[in-house]
Amino acid sequence: MEKEDLKILNKGEEEEMELQGYRLCRWRLALVGLGVLCTGGFLLLLLYWMPEWCVKSTCTRTTARDAKVVLMRSTIRYFTFHSTKYYWNDEKQNFENTEWNLSFTSSRRLFFGVNEIAVKVPSVFKLLIKEVLNPFYIFQLFSVILWSADEYYYYAVAIVLMSVISIATSLYTIRKQYVMLHDMVAAHSIVRVSVCRANNDIEEILSTDLVPGDVMVIPSNGTIMPCDAVLVSGTCIVNESMLTGESVPVTKTNLPNPTAGEREEEADSAYNTEGHKRHTLFCGTNVIQTRFYTGELVKAVVVRTGFSTAKGQLVRSILYPKPTDFKLYRDAYLFLLCLVAVAGIGFVYSIVLSIMNKEPAKTIIIESLDIITITVPPALPAAMTAGIVYAQRRLKNSGIFCISPQRINICGQINLVCFDKTGTLTEDGLDLWGVQRVENGSFHLSEKNAYKENLVKSQFVACMATCHSLTKIEGQLSGDPLDLKMFEATGWILEEATEEETSLHNRIMPTVVRPPKQLLPPEPAVTPEQDMAAYEIGIVRQFPFSSALQRMSVVARLLGEKRMDAYVKGAPEVVASLCKKETVPENFAEVLEGYTKQGFRVIALAHRRLESKLTWHKVQNINRDHIEANMEFLGLIIMQNKLKPETPGVLQDLHQANIRTVMVTGDNMLTAISVARDCGMIPPQDTVIIADALPPHDGQAAKITWRYADKPYKASLEDVCHIDEPKTQELYHFAMNGKSFAVISEHFPDMLQKLVLHGTVFARMAPDQKTQLIEALQGVDYYVGMCGDGANDCGALKRAHGGISLSELEASVASPFTSRTPNISCVPSLIREGRAALITSFCVFKFMALYSIIQYISVTLLYSILSNLGDFQFLFIDIAIILLIVFTMSLNPAWKDLVSRRPPSGLISGPLLFSVLTQILICLGFQILTFLWVKQQPWYTVWTPLTDFENHTEEDDHNIQNYENTSLFYVSSFQYLIVAIVFSKGKPFRQPSYKNWPFVLSAGSLYVFMLLILFYHIENIDEILEIVCIPFEWRVKLFLIILVNAAVSVLVEGVIDLRRCKWLSCLCCPHKITPKARYMHLAQELSVDPDWPPKPTTTTEAKPRPENGSTYQIIINS
Known part of the structure; x- marks a missing residue:
């Protein structure tokens, strides 16, 4: 090709x-x-x-x-x-x-189609056909036809009933999920909207008729957005909880207009959703309020419709989840192929034997095909899902809800968990710890509040009172929690213009903030007019917070003043870079580092007096870059974000279980490092290495500068050679921000794998970078869990092997797991249940494999004397023993503690295979012993109704009632129960089997029943099961065979138990074992690398890829 x-x-x-x-x-x-x-x-x-x-x-x-x-x-x-x-x-x-393109304008309605997120609920008939055509049910249909031809009607009817119940349950569940999703999507999906047409005509249409390019009018009383649209005029306050998982209202402003003088960088670029997010109204979000000019409508251009919208993509992620590629399922298919191969051997054996005995063609076909249906058990899929279903039920009882049950098993393999910081490791809310003002280029002492009379009219407090995106919704202040805390700390009052007041003026009336009278210092009034004048500030224009710029700003005017003021709030490093150098204290970096190292969140404030020529209209069209320049640094606001009380204990449990923990946050790096140390993610004695990466510029290659967080930033070359860098046996952690992560991902791809191996803190990470980090960790073979509480984590939650959302809002509906408990204590619970479900799957699969092989051995031995198991014998084994045992042995709850050892990830492993093979050989040996020994008994004759000791039955057409059949039936029935006990593992991943009372009751009842029919002849039961009466001494011998069989099985399984099978690994792999996981292989390589970890003040430069594949070189800076 x-x-x-x-x-x-x-x-x-x-x-x-x-x-x-x-x-x-x-x-x-x-x-x-x-x-x-x-x-x-x-x-x-x-x-x-x-x-x-x-x-x-x-x-x-x-x-x-x-x-x-x-x-x-x-x-x-x-x-x-x-x-x-x-x-x-x-x-x-x-x-x-399908992005909107002008070339499609004439035919866009035909091309884009109806604007709807249509989740079609398939008809019952369509779902039924799709379910019935599943290969498993086709095989069952084949089995039922075969059994009916062989007159095994009872078992055939039982399987048909099981299949009908299974299909009906599956259809009900699938259809219910479709209906629920359909109802969720259908709500508010069809509304009437107003659209601007030619000559400014307004036309009302259904939202389903919207197409990209339409200009939609946003109603003043709010609406649910039926599409993605970009604001071109006016301002909207939007609740984006459907997307972000955070119910904080967001202010959306109109797209910059380059023709009106708004020469912003984004105004010069083509529209894209990510870059112009703060101007875009997303489908499914709730527009709460709009603000507009009189006679000027709030307009938005439709850019995406249907499944292309943000809500459509969310629904698509639910309809078409990423397939889970788990080793257990791949190994299960391989194991089934092995069973099919075994069935093939029995198939050929049966044909040859029947031909040698000159059996009729019909008998040959039926009995040879019957071997296949015995070897591949029809109840296997149901048995394999039992443990997952029970684990899902236990998780639900613990307040953890799951929409992807297959992920529960995968969670049992998790060995690394990423955590968001704010709202996950720490409390949601921020508390004002204090403020530190700057005057004349130097810091004042820190103050606990800004309530002092001498500060009320200061620019510092004015900035705190105006530089935010708060709004009143139904009379209550609403907005970002940080803004709320900051504004509440001033004690000021916020007032917004009503619609009536706005309509009286030819412009949007500004939001006004003012201090209460009791906070104002008493000043003598010169005139009555001055006495009546209030001290208040109007917010003329707001530039919303941008995560890319890491700041927001406002333009405000003090009542009675002609000139306006600009206020900026944001990340300290960013705000300081916008200020005049002489206004930034010389010890700014040291003071900031002191706060961030203590885990505080620090916000910087700045102010600038604007030129008098800037009028209200000019401000509405000015570029924010013209405003946010030549500022005067005002000081710092120090916010405290407390750890949740459960966080340190949970992280300690995870570390003791040898599960790595990583912090992925949008917060400041030093703050994140401090929180990581406080919660125990980074132990006090461990070293933190910060990787600062710069992209290529001015002909210089991209480079990474390494510095140690707790050591001086500068050192001489001699110091570098003798510095106390961490030795290989000491632990170290890498920390980096989102910009460095992006540079390293692009220019140092080989280095990225080494960094994620010991990376613990990833700060200032954008939502897509969180997803990329998850992929990088998975790329080195980690099983990754992710725990977060907001929309920024939505992509990472979906991409991780086990994503747990702490938010129950609609944005988190695509997360595999959702916890009602708003802290990370759900993480160990999920991993414990995942491990229990995984071990249950192993136990059940091994048991079902032994069940099919034991029955296969019995039938193959009986075929040699032209006999078989009876219809009710099959029925008793398959229904009374197997199904009862399978569905109760899966009920073992998870072990109470997380242990450092993880369960194996697949069936194709030495100990598991050895366990299955040895049990097969044991069962084979004791069945052959029984089959041959019964023929050596002095009373043995080829059985006929006349030679039976007590039975007086009619002629046996199928030669079922004979001594070999009865003896093998007794022994094999006990073998099923023996392997069930042997394979029902408990500690360290599940509770012991004796605590699983349904299993104990079921197994105990079956043992009692089998012993009863073994030692006592009960005519009615013997007649139904088609077993013959045998001498008592042979019954005792059979009991001894069963006891020895049980002792050998338990002893062998104990010897090859995972905790005692080092000799097995040495036997199977006499040479040094190379780790399969990529991260373990990397760790071995780095442990002998003398240049790793990088030494402080060294620089790693990117260079063209040479033949040896290295993409970087290390340079020592003096």
Whole structure:
């Protein structure tokens, strides 16, 4: 295949996929049709299960341009994948997703279709057909037909009943999930909206008729957004909890207009959702209020509709979750293939034996095919999911809800957990610890509050009172918690203009803030007018907080003043860079570091007196860069973010269980490092190495500068050679911010793997960078958990193996797990339940494998004398023993503590395979012993009704009632119970089996029943089970065989237990074992690397990739 024929869609994104064009081939289609006829329709089923095979067998490859499967009306070729349309771009010679383009204006309604997020609820019939065509149910149908032909009606009816119940339950669950999602999406999805048409005409249409390019009028009383739209006029206050998981209202401003003089950087660039997020109204979010000019409507241009919107993408993530690739499931399929191979041997054996005994053709076919149905147990899928279902129920009782049950098993393998900081490790709210003002370029002593009379009219307090995005909703102040705390600390009052007041003026009336009278210092009034004048400040324009800029600003005017003032609030380093150098104290860095090292969150304030020529109208159109320059530094606000009381204890439990913990936050790096030390994520004695990466500029290559957080920043070359850097046996942690992470990801890809191996603090991380970090950790074979509480974590929560959201809002609905408990104590609970579910899956799979092999051995031995197990014997084994044991042995609760050892991740491992194989050999040995020994008994004769000691039954057409059958039935029935006890593991991942009373009761009842029918002849039971009466001394011998079988099984399993099987590993792998996990391999390499970790004040520079593959070199700076 030519490389240019292969097209990549969404490269580097979550849904990256390869696309290859195909076109129908008539001769291949004819061959497939012939094959379908020859196989009686089986080939058609196979092609239904394997769509890729269907395409490759009926089509030939072609270029994407000529692929008929993506042909569309007119010249646009498109296809739909996961509810999103991708069209052929002839210029780029590739497919692209449907972003709005002027070239589609004339036909955009036809192309984009209806604006709706339609979650279609499939009909019961469609779901039924899809479920029935599952390969498992097809195999069951084949089994039922075979058993009916062999007159095994009871068992066939039992399997049919089980299948009907299973299908009905599955249909009910799937349809219920579709209905719930449909109802969630349908709410507010169809509303009437106003749209601007030609000549400024306003037309009311249904929201389903909106298409990209329409200009939508946002009503003043608010609305639920039916699409993604960018504001072009006016201001909106929006609740984005559906997306962000945070119910804090957000202010959205209109898109900068370069024609009006707003020459912002973003005004010069083409619109993109991420870059212009603060101007975009997202689908599903609630517009609470709008602010506008009289006669000027609040307008927004529709940019995305349907599944392309933010809400549509959220729904798509639920409808089409990322498939979980877990080693257990891959190994399970391999194990099933092994069972099929064993069945194949029995199949051939049965045919040869039957032909040698000149059996009729019908008997040969039925008995040989029956071997296959015995070896591959029909109850296996139900048995495998039992442990997951029980674990999900226990998690629900603990307040942890799961929408992806298959992830529970994967959580049992988690060995690294990433935590968000604010609201997850620490409390949601911030408390004002104090303020530290600056005057004449030097710091004052820190003060606990700003209530002092001499500060009320200061620029510092004015900045605290005005520089925020607070608004009143139903009379209550609402906004960012930090802004709320800061404003409350001033004691001032905020007032907003009503709609009536706004309508009286030809402009948006500003928000006004003023101190209460009791805070104002008494001043003698010169005139009565001055006595009546109030001290209040109007907020003329607001530049919202930008995470990229790490600041916000406002333009305000004091009542009675002609000139305006600008106030800025933001990250200290950023605000200081905007200020005049002489106004920033010389010890600014030391003071800031002192606070951040103590874990405080620090906000800097700045002020500037604006020129008198700036009028109200000019301010509305000015670029924020003109405002946020030449500022005067006012000081610092110190906020305290307390650790949640549960955090240190949970992190200690995780560390004791050998589970790494990582902090991923949007906060300041030094603050994050301090919190990491306070909560125990970084022990006091460990070293923290900060990686500062700079992108290439002015012809210089990208570079990383290493500095030790708790050591001086500067050192001489001699100091570097003798400094106390951490030795290999000492522990060290890397810390970096989002900018450094981005540079290292792009220019130092090899270095990134080494850094994430010991990276503990990742600060100032954007939402997409959190997701990239999860991917990087997974790239070195970590099983990653993620715990967060907001929308910034949504992508990371979905990408992690086990994502736990502490928010119950709609944004977190795509997270696999949601906890009602608002702290991280849910993390150990989830891992413990995951480990218990994983061990349960291993136990059940091993038990089901032994069950099928034990029954296979019994049937194969009986086939040699032209006998078989009876219908009710099969029924008793499969229903009374197997199902009862399987569904009760899965009930063992999780062990109370997390241990340092993790359960194995797959079935294909030495101890597990050895356990299964030894138990198979033990069962095989004792069944052969029984089969041969019974023939050596002095009373043994080939059984007929006349030779039976007590039974007086009719002629046995199937030769079921004989001594071999009865003896094997007794021994094999006990073997099922023995392996159930042997495989039902307890500590250290599950509670002991004796605490699982349903299992104890079930196994005990079956043991009593089996002993009863073994030692006592009960005519009615013997007749139903088709067993013959045997001498008492043989019953005793059978009991001894069973006892020895049980003792050997328990002893062997104890010897090869995971905690005592070092000799097994040495036996299987006599050479030095190379770790399979990439992170362990890297750790071994780095432990002998003399240049790792990097020494302080060294620099790592990127360079062109040489032949040896290294992409960087280390340089010592003097």
